[in-house]
Amino acid sequence: MRKKIVAGNWKMNTTVAEGIQLTKEILLETNRIPKGVDLVIAPPFTHLFPVSRLLENQKAVSLAAQNCAEEPGGAFTGEVSATMLASVPCEYVIVGHSERRTYYQENDRVLLSKINQVLANGMSLIFCVGERLEDREKDMHFQVVASQLREVICPLDPADYQRVIIAYEPVWAIGTGKTASADQAQEMHEFIRSFLAQTFAEAAQVTPILYGGSCKPSNAKELFSCPDIDGGLIGGASLTADDFLAIASSFA
Numbered sequence: 139m140r141k142k143i144v145a146g147n148w149k150m151n152t153t154v155a156e157g158i159q160l161t162k163e164i165l166l167e168t169n170r171i172p173k174g175v176d177l178v179i180a181p182p183f184t185h186l187f188p189v190s191r192l193l194e195n196q197k198a199v200s201l202a203a204q205n206c207a208e209e210p211g212g213a214f215t216g217e218v219s220a221t222m223l224a225s226v227p228c229e230y231v232i233v234g235h236s237e238r239r240t241y242y243q244e245n246d247r248v249l250l251s252k253i254n255q256v257l258a259n260g261m262s263l264i265f266c267v268g269e270r271l272e273d274r275e276k277d278m279h280f281q282v283v284a285s286q287l288r289e290v291i292c293p294l295d296p297a298d299y300q301r302v303i304i305a306y307e308p309v310w311a312i313g314t315g316k317t318a319s320a321d322q323a324q325e326m327h328e329f330i331r332s333f334l335a336q337t338f339a340e341a342a343q344v345t346p347i348l349y350g351g352s353c354k355p356s357n358a359k360e361l362f363s364c365p366d367i368d369g370g371l372i373g374g375a376s377l378t379a380d381d382f383l384a385i386a387s388s389f390a
């Protein structure tokens with residue numbers, strides 16, 4: 139059985155006080171979530187430590203960071219290392235989000251270094267892939283996603299691969315209100331799973347593959363009912379406890 143995961147990516151939103159409040163609201167209602175669904179929240183760096191204290195002594199909600207440095211430590215002003223994140227403790231780190239690829243020019247080499255840091259520090263990885271609108275219009279979406287996986291996920295040691303979660307996020311759907319149709323998403327998720335199976339064989343059958351891009355309470359049920367969609371990476375709708383929990387309750 140594959141893990142079902144709904145992860146909230148708060149991006150650069152909320153103050154520390156607001157983040158603590160949102161976490162408390164989520165924790166109060168985790169009994170609404172169906173058994174077997176794991177919740178993950180990814181607040182900004184400044185919130186991680188106080189939020190981690192709230193998450194002690196419970197298992198329903200895990201903590202993720204949105205990014206980490208590619209270097210292990212040292213004179214890199216403003217960066218946050220994977221070792222620091224593991225010491226919070228964070229369980230997951232998001233790597234390869236399209237906003238990082240686009241606004242901070244994170245290429246495959248940088249992403250591979252970050253992934254190695256995450257895995258070397260014992261955390262799990264939420265690795266984002268997805269095509270831009272022009273790629274889809276040129277019918278290049280499968281090639282683009284295959285290349286994103288080939289360069290940074292396929293080189294991983296099979297033992298480390300157990301800690302990889304994939305998030306398919308078509309760039310044209312992120313924060314735009316446009317969602318991929320359930321058919322478009324399922325088609326890509328199935329492609330990703332079979333592509334990964336060429337390298338990781340049976341292990342690819344249990345890799346959680348999350349959908350991201352304007353996922354909300356009104357469309358989560360249809361998306362999550364697809365056989366290869368194992369949950370969601372939620373941006374805007376994860377900033378409201380009610381919407382986030384409603385999405386997480388959308389599994390059949």
Ligand code: PGA
Pocket residue numbers: 147307311312313314315350351352353371372373374375
């Ligand atoms: P969105 O963001 O849900 O606001 O579209 C998703 C993401 O970027 O992870």
